[in-house]
Amino acid sequence: MNVLIYLVPLALLLGLTGLIGFMWALKSGQYDDLDGAALRILPDDDIAP
Amino acid sequence: MAETLDLSQFVERTDAGAAHMTLAVDGVGCAGCIRKIENGLTKLPGVIDARLNFTQRRLAVDWRDNEIGAADIIRALEQIGYQAHPFAPERVEADDSRQAKWLLKCLAVAGFAAMNVMLLSISVWSGSVSDMTAVTRDLFHWLSALIALPAAAYAGQPFFQSAWRALRTRQLNMDVPITVGVTLALALSLYETATHAVHAYFDSALMLLFFLLCGRYLDLAMRRKTKLFAGNLASFKAEFAHRLDANGELTRLPVSALNPGDRVLVRPGELIPADGAVLTGSSAIDESLMTGETTARTVMPGATVYAGSINGSGALTVQVVAAGTGTLVDEVERLLDKAIEAKSRTVRLADRAARLYAPVVHTAAALTCIGWLIAGASLHFAIVTAIAVLIITCPCAIALAIPAVQVVAAGQLFRSGVILNSGDAIERIAETDTIVFDKTGTLTLPEPAVDDAAIDPDLLQQSARLALSSHHPLAAALSRRAAKRVPYPGAVEESGRGVRAVIDGVEARLGSAAFCGLSEEDAQAARDGDASCIAFTYGGRSTVIPIRQSLRPDAIEVMQALSKRGLDLMILSGDRPEAVRPIAERLDVRQWLAALTPAEKIAVIELLKSQGRRVLMVGDGLNDAPALAAAHASLSPISAAHLAQAQADALFLGDRLAPALRAVIVARQARSLMRQNLALAVIYNAIAVPIAVAGLVTPLIAAVAMSGSSILVTLNALRARLGGCRESIMPSKSGDGAVVATGGMAEPLLSPAAQPAFAGHDNAELVS
Structure with missing residues (x-):
């Protein structure tokens, strides 16, 4: 059972990373325009004709 | 006359000459739009950044103030093909x-x-x-x-x-x-x-x-x-006023930026932007938006005019007054306060x-x-x-039970053109057993239309094309019928009388009967009750064109379907009885009252309430606003006056009345789902509580029971989405609807004792 000593903190750390990632995305406005994001990838104007 | 556009109210200025503005953009529908708008604007000199929020249909623009102006940006967007409207986000939002x-x-x-x-x-x-x-x-x-x-x-x-x-x-x-x-x-x-x-x-x-x-x-x-949707719509509809400055210059500015004491110029056909007193000019103004009365009122210098009325044939200069006491809007607002107080008790x-x-x-x-x-x-x-x-x-399940159904039902309503103002509107709409309709703008279309039954098509086309040169509201209705949308060259508008032009060497005139050389009797002969008339003469031929409020295209079917569902229908109008009667007869509505003031509309609704009825009010005018607030639930078309919109529980879009029926169907279904959900929560408790009381609850049982009930309730709420589609909106073509509609009304809505109190107003003059 000694394996828990590092497995449990590791699991918590991973979860916490996800939470911080979500908070960052929320703060930087990535959830402000959900429909627009889906459409913005469609035009391929970054490729030279 | 020189005219400048003043948008400073909407522009946020930051340091170093940078400016920022939010615009609500109309007509954005695809990925291409995003690119067209953003690229088109960033190409302009002076624009730092333009970012379109597709979900909100709003555009944020940053620019350097010394190189380009707010008005230029809106004009540039117009050239790209999009109507943009400056948008001031409300604090609530x-x-x-x-x-x-x-x-x-x-x-x-x-x-x-x-x-x-x-x-x-x-x-x-x-x-x-x-x-x-x-x-x-x-x-x-x-x-x-x-x-x-x-x-x-x-x-x-x-x-x-x-x-x-x-x-x-x-x-x-x-x-x-x-x-x-x-x-x-x-x-x-x-x-x-x-x-x-x-x-x-x-x-x-x-x-x-x-x-x-x-x-x-x-x-x-x-x-x-x-709120987002309503906010955008409000900015689309935002009115601009022409302020007459001391040096005689005209500034075009948003109505919300007007101050008491300002002088504004109201051209023929424009909306009067604020309550005020007429300084110069005379005209006939249409107050149907506020009172429902379709006959125009003549105003002279010194007369009081109210915001929201449409100016008729003459240009007016109006001095804006502070919202003092005794104006119509104040009266409406006072009634509103009382009505809202009563409503918060439900x-x-x-x-x-x-x-x-x-x-x-x-x-x-x-x-x-x-x-x-x-x-x-x-x-x-x-x-x-x-x-x-x-x-x-x-109360996991209970707390989820109602919001989940509300969200699904609101989405369902949104797809059929109904937007909700408040979350609990669904419940209240579902509970109603009586629907009270306003006439003007609710049962009828907000804009009048030409009744072309007895008119020569050639003459109609010529008159419609001539009408393009006029600012008169009646002419605007006629001009929509013009197939060729090019005004006749050399057409002259004579203020207060009509327009004339020379077509193929022969003079044509459109306007009042006298202007066209017709006698008053001729005009009266063509007029039948509710229509307004406009005369046209070309060469030796002349005609009188009736223009009337036409019913919404599906009004008859919707009214039948509603009464088939056991709802009692009624019309309360501020308009003249002779204008209301034909409409009520066509819709087969037995109960109607005309020439009502806002206070009387409330009184009728209170009376219905005291009979134990739950009233759904459908109306659009300023005069309906208190009644909308007093009713158990309320619905307004999107074209409604601002104050009425703010009071309505839900708004519906488009020319059809079907969304009103749809709202009732979806709301009733949602309410039964809410009740089912509450019942599920009760059953869950009936099973779980004895276990808990017996002291047998382990954490595992608690977790399973809790999430299980929440998921069950959510899934049940999703049925609102499935079930709503099955029920057809329109009644079957068998035509039995009319029979049920009349047969269902066993008892008059108003008791005989109450009727005389309002009957006296049938011929009374409206709010002056």
Whole structure:
């Protein structure tokens, strides 16, 4: 059972990373325009004709 | 005359000459639009950044003030092909958006903590039947406490704050039992962990918070979506006024930027932007938006005019007055305040459930504790069992039951062209048994149309093309019929009389009967009751063109379908009786009253209320606003006056009346689903509570029961989406609707005693 000593903190750390990632995305406005994001990838104007 | 556009009200200026503005953009529909708008604007010199929010249909533009102006940007967008309207975000909207972000953060924290605690809990549950030692179990419990306590302290804030607010005003809401339950569950778990007990309930407390936050967030998201949409629409409709400055220059500026004392120029056909007194000019003004009265009122210098009326044939200079006492709008607002006060007394279904729920649950928990003590159990066991009762009955399912249905039903309504102003509107619309309609703009289309039954098509086309050169509102209705949308060259408008032009060497005239050389008798002959007339003469031929309010295209079918569903229908109009009667007859509505003032409309609704009826008011005018607020539920077309829109529970889009029927169908279905959901929650409690009272609740049972009931309730709510499609909107073509419509009305809505009180007003003059 000694394996828990590092497995449990590791699991918590991973979860916490996800939470911080979500908070960052929320703060930087990535959830402000959900429909627009889906459409913005469609035009391929970054490729030279 | 030189004219400048003043948009400074909408522009935020930052340091170093940079400016920022938000625009609501009309007609954005695809990925190409985003690119066209953003690229088109950033190409302009001086524009720093342009970013379109597709979800909100709003465009944020930053530019350097010395190189380009706000008006140039709007003009540039117009050239690209989009109508943009400056948009001033309301404070309510900003508050909501902050609140939504906060709830989302709480939701994320609760979700993260619930998942991690569940990971530990499942280990403990499976460990208890295998080989987990007591030391490892305690470690896991302590770890759960470490995660759960700070997470609950953060994520529980929306509930704790709301419960505190309610308690301070000595009231009970749903958040009080939630707060009590969560706090007790956490405290008990902490105590059990410290005393090396087998069971801890950290997971239940967090899961409870997670599901509840889901419900809260959905509820808010629905209301935000409506407000967003309504905000954009308001800016599309925002009116501009022409302010006449001291040096004689004209400035075009948003109506909201007008101040008392300003002088404004109102051209023929324009809306009067503010309450005021006429300084110069004379005209006939159409006040149908406010009073429902379709006949124009003649105004001279010194006359008082009200915001929202349409100026007829002459240009007016109006001095804006402060909203003083005695104006029509004030009268309407005073009535509104009273009506809103009365309305806030209706209790929402969820609150009714909460009021019943809290005392029952808390009594049950107390009885459990006392019962076990009497039965000779230890104090510790009695308290633990009582708390288990509180945890398991925590209103997870109840708190989700109603918001989930509301969200699904609101989405369903949104797709059929109805947008909700308030979340509990669905319940109230479902409860109604009587529908009261306004006439002008509600049963009829907001714009008048030409009745071309007896008119030579050639003459109609010529008159319609000539009408393009006129500013008169009646001419505007006629000009919509013009196939060739090019005005005749050399057409001259004679203010207050009409337009004339020379077509193929022969003079044509459009306007008043006298202007066209017709006698008053000729004009009277063509007029039948509710129509307004415009005369046209070309060469030797002349005609009188009736222009009337036409019914919404599906009004007859919708009215039949509504009465088939057992609803009593009624028309209350501010218009003349002779204009209301034909409409009521065509729609087969037996109960109608005409020439009512706003106060009388309220009186009729109060009377219906006192007969125990629940009234759904459908109306659009300023004069309907108090009645809309007084009614049990209310609905307005999107073309309604601003004040009426603000009062309506829901708005419907488009030229058809079908959304009104749809609103009733979806609302009734949603209400039955809400009731089912509450019943499910009750059944769940009926099963879970005896187990809890018996002291048999393990954390595993609590977790399964709680999430199980929440998921069941959510799935049931989703049925609102499936079921709504099955029921057809239109009645079958068998034509039996009319029979039911008349047969269903066994008793007149108004008792004979009440009728004379209003009958006296049939011929009375309206608000002057």
